[in-house]
Amino acid sequence: MGVAVIILSWLLLDHHFRHVSAERSVYIVHMDKSSMPKAFSSHHYWYSSMLRSVKSVPQASFNSLKPEPKLIYTYDNAFHGFSALVSEAELEALKKSPGFISAYADHILTPDTTHSYKFLSLNTATGLWPASRYGKDVIIGVVDSGIWPESPSFRDDGMTEIPARWKGICQEGEQFNSSSCNKKIIGARYFNNGFQVGNPDIPIDVNSARDMDGHGTHVASIAAGNFVDGVSFFGYAPGTARGVAPRARLAVYKVLWRGGTSSDILAGIDQAVADGVDIISISISNRNTNLYENPLAIASFGAREKGIVVCLSAGNRGPSFATLRSGIPWAVVVASGTIDRWFAGTLTMGNGKTITGWTTFPARTPVRDLPLVYNKTLSACDSNELLAEAPDQSVVVCDVTIENRSFLFLMEYLSESNVRAAIIIAEDISIFRSVSFPYPGVVISPTEAQQVLDYASSSSAPRVSIDFQQTVLGTGPRAAPALSDDSSRGPARSYPHILKPDIMAPGVHINGLPHIAGVAALLKAAHPEWSPAAIQSAMMTTSNPLDNTNQPIKEQDNTVASPLGMGSGLVNPNRALDPGLVYDASQQDLVNLVCSMNFTREQTQTIIRSSYNCSTPSSNLNYPSFIVVYNSQDQGMTLTRRFQRTLTNVGDGAATYRVKLEKPKNTRIQIRPQI
Numbered sequence: 001m002g003v004a005v006i007i008l009s010w011l012l013l014d015h016h017f018r019h020v021s022a023e024r025s026v027y028i029v030h031m032d033k034s035s036m037p038k039a040f041s042s043h044h045y046w047y048s049s050m051l052r053s054v055k056s057v058p059q060a061s062f063n064s065l066k067p068e069p070k071l072i073y074t075y076d077n078a079f080h081g082f083s084a085l086v087s088e089a090e091l092e093a094l095k096k097s098p099g100f101i102s103a104y105a106d107h108i109l110t111p112d113t114t115h116s117y118k119f120l121s122l123n124t125a126t127g128l129w130p131a132s133r134y135g136k137d138v139i140i141g142v143v144d145s146g147i148w149p150e151s152p153s154f155r156d157d158g159m160t161e162i163p164a165r166w167k168g169i170c171q172e173g174e175q176f177n178s179s180s181c182n183k184k185i186i187g188a189r190y191f192n193n194g195f196q197v198g199n200p201d202i203p204i205d206v207n208s209a210r211d212m213d214g215h216g217t218h219v220a221s222i223a224a225g226n227f228v229d230g231v232s233f234f235g236y237a238p239g240t241a242r243g244v245a246p247r248a249r250l251a252v253y254k255v256l257w258r259g260g261t262s263s264d265i266l267a268g269i270d271q272a273v274a275d276g277v278d279i280i281s282i283s284i285s286n287r288n289t290n291l292y293e294n295p296l297a298i299a300s301f302g303a304r305e306k307g308i309v310v311c312l313s314a315g316n317r318g319p320s321f322a323t324l325r326s327g328i329p330w331a332v333v334v335a336s337g338t339i340d341r342w343f344a345g346t347l348t349m350g351n352g353k354t355i356t357g358w359t360t361f362p363a364r365t366p367v368r369d370l371p372l373v374y375n376k377t378l379s380a381c382d383s384n385e386l387l388a389e390a391p392d393q394s395v396v397v398c399d400v401t402i403e404n405r406s407f408l409f410l411m412e413y414l415s416e417s418n419v420r421a422a423i424i425i426a427e428d429i430s431i432f433r434s435v436s437f438p439y440p441g442v443v444i445s446p447t448e449a450q451q452v453l454d455y456a457s458s459s460s461a462p463r464v465s466i467d468f469q470q471t472v473l474g475t476g477p478r479a480a481p482a483l484s485d486d487s488s489r490g491p492a493r494s495y496p497h498i499l500k501p502d503i504m505a506p507g508v509h510i511n512g513l514p515h516i517a518g519v520a521a522l523l524k525a526a527h528p529e530w531s532p533a534a535i536q537s538a539m540m541t542t543s544n545p546l547d548n549t550n551q552p553i554k555e556q557d558n559t560v561a562s563p564l565g566m567g568s569g570l571v572n573p574n575r576a577l578d579p580g581l582v583y584d585a586s587q588q589d590l591v592n593l594v595c596s597m598n599f600t601r602e603q604t605q606t607i608i609r610s611s612y613n614c615s616t617p618s619s620n621l622n623y624p625s626f627i628v629v630y631n632s633q634d635q636g637m638t639l640t641r642r643f644q645r646t647l648t649n650v651g652d653g654a655a656t657y658r659v660k661l662e663k664p665k666n667t668r669i670q671i672r673p674q675i
Helices: 002-018 043-054 088-094 128-135 193-198 215-224 262-275 295-305 407-415 429-433 446-458 512-526 532-541 587-595 601-608
Strands: 024-031 070-075 081-087 100-105 108-111 139-144 185-190 228-233 236-241 249-254 279-282 309-313 332-337 341-349 354-358 367-373 395-399 421-425 441-444 463-473 503-506
Touching: 024 043, 024 088, 024 193, 024 262, 043 070, 043 081, 043 088, 070 193, 070 262, 081 088, 081 262, 088 100, 100 601, 128 512, 139 215, 139 262, 139 512, 185 262, 193 262, 215 249, 215 512, 249 262, 262 279, 262 295, 279 295, 279 512, 295 309, 295 587, 295 601, 309 512, 309 532, 332 512, 341 441, 341 446, 354 446, 367 421, 367 446, 395 446, 407 421, 421 446, 441 446, 503 512, 512 532, 587 601
Parallel strands: 139 249, 139 279, 185 249, 236 463, 279 309, 309 332, 332 503, 367 395, 395 421, 421 441
Antiparallel strands: 024 081, 024 100, 070 081, 228 236, 341 354, 341 463, 354 441, 367 463
């Protein structure tokens, strides 16, 4: 029921935002910076003057009492322009102003650990951790829902003085003062002007950088949390928690409230660029697939120009193909996978046989030697009336494979019954992404369930026990990683000719994106001379396409995962330290790519700005992956695609490399020059 309420609130919010006022709405306006008249001392005054000039545009009588045009943000780092509350007539007048490039309406955007660093083979003895000094002094900007500064993950034990190059501040606000920052959290800001103008009737819960839903805190702690001993998730996964880059710094930009707007998110990214971050982590989904109207694409292009690695989550609209919306060529797009850790409960039957099932029931009290109840009708477990037929203090078998019944509703029905515990049969793998398990029970597969059903039917008085708060590591009961069922798949809707997602990281019961942001921080610390493209290439070309049984990574339904789902495979931080060769690319290469996309002049300049031109358009970006997109009408035809790549040796001294090909069926590949 909780999830249903949350979904409803998002839908209501989006409707309200679009209904702000038929007369005035928030727009993001892109400008040519070089067109500013010399009479103005700054772009802020230039944009303010433009808005004052358009407020004299005649308005309909019903609009006469509405507020004047209002400047919300000025953007001058990741891109050039502003956001403002204007009417359609005022927007049309703005379009006639010198330097105007494009404008689009503000939109709602939504947000999409103790063991994962070991799964990625990070260790204190050798490899990337010691080589990078644990990411020392690299600054990760987290654009999200803020931070809970009191978390032990953000203590500054062992941290040195803040780098002198840092330009950010610790912005005070409600329940957040300057002492909330330290040598770990070196900056915190919050942005909600766009949200408040667009949603004037919705109050801001806590008007500061404090995180009120945990999303941003989770992201920040995985990417760069400090060492914290003795942590667990209600008794599961006990150990020492630490981020991927525990000596990196954190700069927090809160842009998500009860949702987030493009204008606020752009302001957060723009400020992060100005403050001097090295890595930007964005776990936010945008609905617009056009790159020239996607704030994440536009701002990340400007960030990339400043040498910043931008990491984005692939989203959670899988498992269908072509569900990835923000396939941004100049950002690292991260798919999510499982790790070799399962939160478990052990089911023991009266015949001595045991089954390890999945559970996160947050209590240590075991279920001991209780009657097992199974019949096909009762196993639906889909109403309070039905469960009332089960004996009190029994363990009932519930089969949610029947008509794909809801796990959430099942938990509600069980909680209101007198049944003591449940054995839940499920083959829908999305059930394993839930961390809400308020009722005693374990989830097992249909194959495992057959042992339970055989025992129940053969015994005159079947009884079972269940032990909770167990953590299973290693290859069993399932190989890892496996591609998460809900991780969005390519080809990317925004631009299908660059393979997206790029790479996979742990992302089930944990956020995959900050792992890549953390690894990028480690590589930045170990190789400060590497470009963002070189860092991305090092991660992609050394990633692992095999699971921990040395077999190809699978989907969670046990079919072989495609690069359209997992990218190049699971990130391998230690191998990325010394990739040998990298596919490097300059900002001009990215400009050439945008210029080849058949956009209008205005659409192109919205992304690349006026400081570049389109004299050498090329879709042959020097990228560490290849994809050929065929249309249905191409079936039965022989088609040829040519790719050109340049490799740069970043290893120690000269080396010889030879090509090994694994090609798709009905495909012929030639490489020149031959090696």
